[in-house]
Amino acid sequence: MKHTHLTRIFVVAKNTFKESVRDKVFYALFAFAFVAITFTIFLGSISLDEDLHIVRSLGLAGIYLFGVLITVFLGTSLMYKEIERRTLYFILSKPISHGQVIAGKFLGLFSSVALSIAGMTIIYLGVVWYSGGGFDTLGLLAIFFEIIEVGLLIALSIFFSTFSKPLPSIVYALLVIYIGHSLGMLVDFTKRGSALAHDVVQGLYYVLPNLEKFDIRDLVLYGNAPSLTAVFLVILYATIYTIILLAGGALLLQKREF
Amino acid sequence: MQTNTFVTLSSRIAMIDLVASASTDRGWIWLHTHSQTNYTIRMIEIQNLSKNIGKRRIVNDLSLSIKKGTVFGFLGPNGAGKTTTIKMLVGLNRPTSGSIQIDGKAPTDSITRETIGFMPEAPYFYDHLTGLEFLRFCGQLFHTPKTEDDYTSLLHMVGLSEAKDRRVTTYSKGMKQRLGFAQALVNDPEYVFLDEPLDGLDPIGRRELKKIIVGLKKEGRTIFFNSHILFDTEELCDEIGILHRGSLLYAGPVTTFTKGHSLEEAFVTTIENLDSTI
Numbered sequence: 001m002k003h004t005h006l007t008r009i010f011v012v013a014k015n016t017f018k019e020s021v022r023d024k025v026f027y028a029l030f031a032f033a034f035v036a037i038t039f040t041i042f043l044g045s046i047s048l049d050e051d052l053h054i055v056r057s058l059g060l061a062g063i064y065l066f067g068v069l070i071t072v073f074l075g076t077s078l079m080y081k082e083i084e085r086r087t088l089y090f091i092l093s094k095p096i097s098h099g100q101v102i103a104g105k106f107l108g109l110f111s112s113v114a115l116s117i118a119g120m121t122i123i124y125l126g127v128v129w130y131s132g133g134g135f136d137t138l139g140l141l142a143i144f145f146e147i148i149e150v151g152l153l154i155a156l157s158i159f160f161s162t163f164s165k166p167l168p169s170i171v172y173a174l175l176v177i178y179i180g181h182s183l184g185m186l187v188d189f190t191k192r193g194s195a196l197a198h199d200v201v202q203g204l205y206y207v208l209p210n211l212e213k214f215d216i217r218d219l220v221l222y223g224n225a226p227s228l229t230a231v232f233l234v235i236l237y238a239t240i241y242t243i244i245l246l247a248g249g250a251l252l253l254q255k256r257e258f
Numbered sequence: 259m260q261t262n263t264f265v266t267l268s269s270r271i272a273m274i275d276l277v278a279s280a281s282t283d284r285g286w287i288w289l290h291t292h293s294q295t296n297y298t299i300r301m302i303e304i305q306n307l308s309k310n311i312g313k314r315r316i317v318n319d320l321s322l323s324i325k326k327g328t329v330f331g332f333l334g335p336n337g338a339g340k341t342t343t344i345k346m347l348v349g350l351n352r353p354t355s356g357s358i359q360i361d362g363k364a365p366t367d368s369i370t371r372e373t374i375g376f377m378p379e380a381p382y383f384y385d386h387l388t389g390l391e392f393l394r395f396c397g398q399l400f401h402t403p404k405t406e407d408d409y410t411s412l413l414h415m416v417g418l419s420e421a422k423d424r425r426v427t428t429y430s431k432g433m434k435q436r437l438g439f440a441q442a443l444v445n446d447p448e449y450v451f452l453d454e455p456l457d458g459l460d461p462i463g464r465r466e467l468k469k470i471i472v473g474l475k476k477e478g479r480t481i482f483f484n485s486h487i488l489f490d491t492e493e494l495c496d497e498i499g500i501l502h503r504g505s506l507l508y509a510g511p512v513t514t515f516t517k518g519h520s521l522e523e524a525f526v527t528t529i530e531n532l533d534s535t536i
Binding site for chain 1: 311345348349350351368369371372374376378381382383384385386387391395396398399400401441445451
């Protein structure tokens with residue numbers, strides 16, 4: 001079989017997937033997530049008539065939190081490790097472009113994080129069912145949105161890891177996640193303050209990813225679902241943002257001296 | 259040559275001592291004719307190559323022509339610019355000025371990289387992959403990947419068949435060096451670039467790898483390598499290039515440079531004389 005440009009991306013993706021699912025960090029966080037999600041049964045039982053609400057709320061938040069942690073810890077070191085340990089020499093001296101390497105890395109890590117989220121989802125669905133909530137279809141929709149956000153965060157982590165060491169990259173990624181979830185609130189808050197502060201926050205609002213778009217946990221907890229248009233727009237927003245970040249990462253990698 | 263499998267490659271290399279009688283082998287005759295036909299056409303051409311890293315000039319106006327089917331040793335003290343040059347030759351880094359052409363094409367062109375193999379200095383590997391998985395991964399990055407048998411034969415050729423299913427983290431330095439060498443040959447390359455290939459190997463390992471290099475040369479492949487081990491270089495190379503502080507001091511046959519002395523003696527004297535005049 002002849003290998004095309006696309007197959008080469010999948011070859012890198014497969015290798016990245018293997019590497020990340022064999023990483024101890026991956027298992028440690030997954031085990032911790034298992035314990036945390038199961039623990040929501042106990043937390044639900046000590047709440048007053050809110051068992052299911054607590055189980056669903058903490059369960060969905062737990063899946064998000066551990067998905068983000070796996071993403072940030074593995075993603076921020078992904079390219080840096082390749083550059084620092086010079087394994088990238090093996091890859092880039094072969095007929096593959098910088099863009100294909102970045103795309104493969106993204107797909108590989110995305111698959112492994114999506115796999116871990118799928119695992120956590122099975123535990124979550126079991127816990128909700130055990131708590132009397134039946135099959136949580138709306139919860140699945142919230143998790144789907146979390147997976148889309150995680151995809152964007154993987155691209156962000158890879159982007160940082162092309163030029164920065166893992167520790168600063170973790171700090172940058174966590175800062176963007178924090179700000180990305182507070183942008184709407186910050187814009188509202190600065191409306192009442194100085195014009196300069198408002199302009200700065202407004203600028204950040206357009207440049208940084210608005211991660212609140214992916215958070216529909218509160219919506220589904222009260223039995224509501226986003227419209228199909230909203231789902232489509234969120235997917236489009238995440239796709240465009242992810243492509244821009246990956247293209248930026250590929251460009252930075254190409255400019256880099258080895 | 260691209261269509262030859264590693265099975266034939268390794269069996270030919272195992273019979274290096276019988277190379278004269280191997281002329282009866284149909285494959286060998288074909289390769290021999292093939293390399294003869296292309297001897298003057300295919301080559302590595304470096305013209306006025308310079309590389310700056312920051313404000314420092316690492317390689318200065320380097321021009322070299324390396325003929326197809328030769329073994330070229332690139333020598334120089336530490337920091338001379340050898341690794342920087344080899345990284346440009348395999349398309350990892352771009353020159354500040356000047357050009358490199360391999361078979362008339364730039365190494366940054368992915369078509370060129372289909373025909374080259376590169377072994378970096380003191381290679382690192384992915385911790386969680388086995389030797390075979392790593393080799394398969396490298397092979398699959400090429401347009402025409404090899405078969406499982408080819409990967410196994412290649413690992414056998416470099417003496418890693420016993421360890422092929424072990425994770426690379428459990429490999430010794432010498433085994434990693436062999437795996438690095440194997441991945442440089444995974445695409446059956448026309449041009450093989452090796453950065454300190456004999457470093458970290460015990461005498462037996464060195465002998466085995468040298469045997470493979472000789473075998474590759476006999477098959478008409480071009481080998482370019484950096485080395486500090488001058489004794490081995492003298493034994494293997496048709497031609498050498500000597501780089502000092504980024505500039506080429508000498509390029510040509512080994513015997514013309516050594517003038518009856520050992521390569522080590524001639525090299526050390528040249529470098530010391532040069533350093534004392536600065």
